[in-house]
Amino acid sequence: MAGTVLYQYGDDPFAHHFKDHEGRVAFTIAEASRQPNIIIRLTRELVWSKLHPNIMGPDNSFFYFGPERRQGQLAYGGNNGIHMAFLREQKREGSPSRYFRAQNRKEYKWRIINTYRMELLGGGTLLATWEITRPEQHPFATLTLHKDICMTIITEIVTTLTLNRMASELGW
Numbered sequence: 001m002a003g004t005v006l007y008q009y010g011d012d013p014f015a016h017h018f019k020d021h022e023g024r025v026a027f028t029i030a031e032a033s034r035q036p037n038i039i040i041r042l043t044r045e046l047v048w049s050k051l052h053p054n055i056m057g058p059d060n061s062f063f064y065f066g067p068e069r070r071q072g073q074l075a076y077g078g079n080n081g082i083h084m085a086f087l088r089e090q091k092r093e094g095s096p097s098r099y100f101r102a103q104n105r106k107e108y109k110w111r112i113i114n115t116y117r118m119e120l121l122g123g124g125t126l127l128a129t130w131e132i133t134r135p136e137q138h139p140f141a142t143l144t145l146h147k148d149i150c151m152t153i154i155t156e157i158v159t160t161l162t163l164n165r166m167a168s169e170l171g172w
Contacts, residue, residue, distance in 0.1 A: 013165035
């Protein structure tokens with residue numbers, strides 16, 4: 001599993017999808033509602049999930065935005081929501097890195113190198129890398145999972161990656 005790559009199609013943080021190397025859709029990010037505020041649903045696709053028996057955690061997450069796309073709540077599956085800020089904690093003032101605690105109670109860090117590259121670390125170990133491809137290439141970006149542990153929290157990885165990209169787009 002280590003070295004698995006998911007390909008991101010679409011550059012809109014609010015509407016895109018990830019496919020595996022065989023073209024199977026792994027995740028879909030799309031608008032679910034606008035009443036009264038925008039809700040984005042991230043779905044881990046069942047066909048892809050069944051190919052990876054070590055996947056754990058929720059099948060989807062919901063981004064409940066406040067008025068004017070301000071930070072709101074994020075909920076995994078049918079669980080209670082948590083404020084989006086808790087999934088992008090800043091430990092040091094001025095640091096671009098953002099931390100989140102997964103449902104396994106472990107803390108992970110998104111090291112935001114720039115708008116083109118982010119790295120996920122757990123306990124100082126590089127777990128995943130997201131980076132935009134060259135403009136002439138398709139897909140838009142790649143998410144490389146460097147460690148087997150990534151599949152156990154894959155929905156949380158894609159959710160927090162998406163949340164950080166949304167935050168960058170909205171200037172939070």
